[in-house]
Amino acid sequence: MAKLRGRGFASVNYPTGMNLGGDPSQALIHATTTGTFVVSLSSVDLGQGIKTIAAQCAAETLGLPMGNVLVDTADTDTGPHCMGTFASRGSHRVGNAVIMAAAEARGVMLEVAAEELEVDAADLETDGSGYIMVRGAQDKRVHVTDLAMAAHFKHGRTISGRGVYLKEPSVPVPETGEMDPDSCQAHACTVAVVEVDDETGVVEVLELFNAYEVGRALNPAMATQQVEGGAWMGVSHALFETTEPYYPLRDHGPRDFSAYLMPGPADIPSQHSVILERPAANGPYGAKGIGEMTANAPIPAIANAIFDACGVRLTSMPFTPESVLRGLDALRMEEPC
Template identity: 45%
Template sequence: MTVHKGRGIAAIEYPTGMNQNGDPSQAWIKVKPDGRIDVFAGTSDIGNGSKTIQSQIVAETIGVPYEWITYDNSNTDSSPVCTGTFASRATFVAGMAVKKAAERVRERILDIAGKELEIDPADLDIVDGEVIAKGSPQTKISVPDVAAAATWGHGELITGAGAQLKPYAAIVEPETGKVDLPPHSAISYASCAAEVEVDDETGEVRVTRLVQCFDVGRAINPTLVEGQIEGGAIQGLGLGVLETSYPYYPGMEHRGGQFGSYLAPGMEDLPVMDTVLIENPSVDGPYGAKGIGEMANNPQPPAIATAVHDAVGVWVTELPITPERVLRALQRKAAGEGEPTRKGKLIVYDEELSLAAVAHPDAPVRLVVDA
């Protein structure tokens, strides 16, 4: 008849982009006569912030302020193809497409600025919206003036297109599943530590604290990626202890008929949360970024399950860990009937494929802990 406290931890790895690849993204950028930048891409922003992040990538790559970027993803017919927002790919794959398009725009700006300044474009740089001569920063021309010169003097539209595609990895050995290309892009790593309170009379599990530690490659927008991780954490809490259509499923005639029959976490279920970002840059993502969208709700349920075991000494091997399942496990243990055993899953770890191939060999790993 007591409340037991427990702690648990779980670690996961997760690939970025579509398994076996073959998911292209394309982007097209043009510069208005006043220097503002229009980005056309088909990546829908479902709240993950891809529009903000891709605009940041374009601004950083060209060398202009973020406010100059207009990102138009409103028309998938007139925009270039993007396979979509799924598989944690919007920052990584589509981000590379806008980065490549922005690199070409940057080249065109430097070329026209070189003609205006009569300097070799290789000796020019773009900093905060101005094209400056390297080593002689007082010799400069603003990007708006370059865009005006292109429009009214050179008869040119400054534009650039970019595309990202890792080709489809075909299976060459059906027996083993071996493919002819690495089957995915960057791998992210993450762990979650959970603290729970388990009431051994009611079986209720309350998650009191979640600590998320995610390798994001490079946090292009730290608050946005933290928002993805926090949102995933509460979804993971829901998957761990609340969300199911059981006991109604699969009998459709008995399933919950009300919105409230499905227990999604509410604000009052919110535990103390800590988020730790690890920057372990990828070789092939924009500025070292990796995709973490889908993995964000993966480590919490196993961390909660191990915390429940730490608290009351039973393994609950089905999700969600409902009061009924906790009480049944406690009853079986008390009756000496044995409890569900948790057999570890064997993982074949190929270091070359899994780590060395996706981590940047020279880039330092950076740990960002929120104060």
């Protein structure tokens, strides 16, 4: 009886978004009297961080600090349209819509600044700290707070912008099945190192190595967090989550999440993650979606590592101690005594 160590890898190509019957997301931006740019969205942030990404895209495009951007996802009933939080689409669709809206708002902001400073809008630039200034004559400048005030009370202007990103509908060509279902694809590879106890059948994941090609990591900390949090979900799918192992009857199965097994903090492998960037032509600042794919590659990587460790080839999840032991028994039956 021994603890057998094995290593396996798996890769995933994952689509960003779907075309549905056409997949739009909209963004509206307007400046308040004090120069806060409110980004109105109907895109829901359930922890994946779309509010942060939308704020980054708006600030970058406007040429203003993050502190001048407020993302409001208040009400899907009255806000601009979004198809929803699914298909790893948020950063791509919403990011693009926000960039479009922010570019229009920036145009108006520079027009009003040109009026205020009595110069040509084409000669203006932003310094990223809140000032709009004449290129090459940096003392001729106006702060966005003063500018927004002047826009409202002096020039009668609304500094605002509209954006929409539409993934157009695509139907398969009947003869070939060819279609354009997604916007781009992110790629990843995970290597899993596991230990299989051949007496108990328990599989422990010791280490995960993750390499992700994400287009561009708009927020590297959040991208890494998504990769490693998602990998934990993959470990959970691979080894834990099931309604099945309750005997002798299905009636004995779990009725709620308190009886539904998931890995806890003591079951986590150490993870090593690398982000690779190959910007997507149609992505916001090159970003692709990596929401859902992060739970994918760890599962087959763990299955391959189990095979490497003990020769048991498992094809249905989760890889419970029972399935490992049955696999080991089957291998022993095959061996000549």
